[in-house]
Every structure is written in structure tokens, then in C-alpha cells.
Amino acid sequence: MTYCVGLLLKEGMVLLSDTRTNAGLDNIATYRKMFLFEEPGERIIAILTAGSLSVTQTTLARLEEAIHAETEDTPSILAAPTMLQVAEIVGRTLNAVSQEVADKLTRMKQAASASMIVAGQRRGGAMRMFLIYPEGNFIEATEDTPYLQIGEHKYGKPILDRVITPQTPLADAEKAVLLSMDSTLRSNLSVGMPLDLAVIEKDACAVTRSRRIEAGDAAFAAMSEAWSAALRDAFRRITL
């Protein structure tokens, strides 16, 4: 499985993904699930993926191919005039690939699907963030619901529900997605390190900060340990 989360805040967007991919329980590998497309100052598009690797890889490969050799049928996400159109291109591509794979798999009585988070901004436009469903349709993050999740989203939802509002500063937001991931890592083996983190400040139209957090990362381990200690301490102090 996977856990990816994106926050759409006043100050910018914060994105985090894990990298664990498995086919069954005995075939585990590491694959990047965060893809960044940027023309710094002009436009930034981030895509996070969850689901069948055969679907997500082919979808990303087609999107990249279209960037280098755009045709009328296969428009480039970097040439799209709005983020809405980017979401539509990704949705159409995902739907087409899902269909092709499904056609093959139903003959074998198997299924494969994938979902994606698409986030970005182009110069002069607003920051927007979409969750693309396997069928290609999508929903958008709003003031009321400033975050989107794909994959194993339940373990890490309570912390986001408690601390995230559109006004949350970027540093706090970074902390929140890492703690949300930490809860997921602890409770679900199918989500695993390393992690990819990206922060996109409002109107930068570029990745402000990106970081790969490896399994032995001292800062992440310290934060995780401090959070555990703080939770246990808070737990002790609560009275019924």
C-alpha cells in the first residue's frame, strides 16, 4: 500500500509520500511516488500516486512523453493553461491506462487501480490541489477541507483533523504531515520509509524545499521519539 498526503494552505502546499511498494507480502520494493514537474517561476506541478504500480508508472510515463512530444490527443501538463486542465489531463490519462490494464486483468479475474493527488500553481493562477480517482474524475481541496490523502489514510487522519486549518504555517504543516506519516508507519507495515517531502510556497511556482527522509534519518527518528514521549506524557496527565 501507500500513504500520500497533501495540504493546501494559505502560505503554500506541503506534500508527503512514502515509497513502499509490494506485490503480495514477500515482494517488497522501494519506488518513488512523488513526481515534480517544474518551470521555476512559471509553473509547478506535483503528482503523488497510490495503487497499482503498473497503472501509476504507465500513467506517469505517458504524461512525461506528452511533455516532450505533445499532440492534440495527448496534451502536455506543462502547457495546460490552468491547473483544472492539468487535473483533467491526468484524469483522462489515468482512466485510459486503468481501462487498458483492467481489460487484461479481468481475463485473469484480477483487478488493478490507482489514484493520484495533483497539486500545483502556474504564474498568475491560484494554488490548486486535486484527488484523482481511478475512474479519472476528481475532487478538489478547499478551505473547509484543506488536505487530501490517498492510500492508507485512516491512521494518519486524526492528527490532521486536530491541527490543520488553512491558516496553519508551513513549518507546522510539515511537522503535521510527518507525524501523520509516523502514525501510519507505526500501525501499518505496508507503508514504509524512505519518505519524500516537498514544500511549495505560494506564488513561488517552484519547489521551495524538497527532502528525502531515509530510514535512519536522525531528525525524523528524534521527532518520532519526542512525539511518542509527548503522547505518553499527555496520556498520563489525562484524567477520566
Place this chain on the structure above:
Amino acid sequence: MTYCVGLLLKEGMVLLSDTRTNAGLDNIATYRKMFLFEEPGERIIAILTAGSLSVTQTTLARLEEAIHAETEDTPSILAAPTMLQVAEIVGRTLNAVSQEVADKLTRMKQAASASMIVAGQRRGGAMRMFLIYPEGNFIEATEDTPYLQIGEHKYGKPILDRVITPQTPLADAEKAVLLSMDSTLRSNLSVGMPLDLAVIEKDACAVTRSRRIEAGDAAFAAMSEAWSAALRDAFRRITL
């Protein structure tokens, strides 16, 4: 949906269930999901239920009928010599009811299933706790995994993973299941108040304490608020 959790600890067992039942999103009702059978000092059996109400109600009705009119084919859970045999009776009954309902529903291309937690002790025996799957087979809580969950279990798992060990005192265990439920209530609308809590001390072979927590319960609200404040405070103090 539902959230039920049971802890099997050195000092005793702690059980918590919600009561929300829904058929679709516009047909919401309150049904008890915790059923206690006791002969104080002799034996205590608790059953928590999740899943299709038609399956769980019929299963419980048959178990109760068998208590009052035992036959060779329908043994009473209160007469069973061991908790393992109680789990087997519940499993067989659940499987039989599931099959009957499934036969009707497959004709309508629908499905219904249910799972249960069975916990208890008889005089002279050990405390035991089982998770019964829809098919009637089951797993048991152990020292390594001292808790079992059914229904919407993911939101409330991180707090249990962090604080529960077999040595956890009962008062802390009660706090932990309530906070686990609190996280679930906040993040998932299909789980709802009131809650049923039961504490069964080791070797009491009776319910030591049971409590229905209504929607407006001041103590629960205060605990929930204090936990939110403690989490936000802990969050503020964490540094990246």
C-alpha cells in the same frame, strides 16, 4: 459502520463499543453492540458485534435462545466448559446465519457479513478474548497482541499501539480505549455515541464496572477536550 475494541490485560479485560448503525447514509439508528452474559462469580461472557445488523441480531437471538433451551445441536454458551468452546459456538452460529443471509442476498446481488469479539472467563479458567470472522473461524488475543478491534479500527489503532501492553493498569486501559474511540468518532461519521464500556476484572467472573456514555456526557467531553488540548500542546512543543 462500527468501532469495537477489547483489551486483554494482566489485571482484566476492558471492552468498548459504539452504537451507531446505518443502512445507507440517511437511515441512522442506535443499537447496542455489546452483549453481556453473566453468572456472577461463575462465568462472564461479553460479545461485541460489527457488521450487518440482520446478521448480528439473528446470531445473538439464536445464542440467547440456546441459553434458555439448549439442544445437542444448539449448545448454550453459558454451559460450555471452556471459553474456546464458547468461541466455537459463536463462530458456528455466526457462520450459519451468515450463510442463510448470504443465500438470500446473492440473489439480489448484495452482501452482508459480520464479525464479533468474544471475551470472557469461567471460574478456574483463564481470561480469553477472540475475534470471530464472518466465516466463523477466529483468532485470539495474546501477550504480544493484547487487543482486538472490529469495524472502523484504523483511526484508533495508533494510540493503542503506543500505550497498551499486557501490564497496562485497568484505569489507564479504560482511558486508552476511550481516547481510541474519541479519535475514531472525530474522523469517521459512521461511528457514533452513545458508547458502552465494560470492565471485567481478572477472576471476578462478573462485570466489575459497566457504563453507558451518552452524547452529552460531561466527563467524556472533558477528557476529549483535554486530550485535544494536550495533543495540540505536544504538537507545538515538537521540533523538526
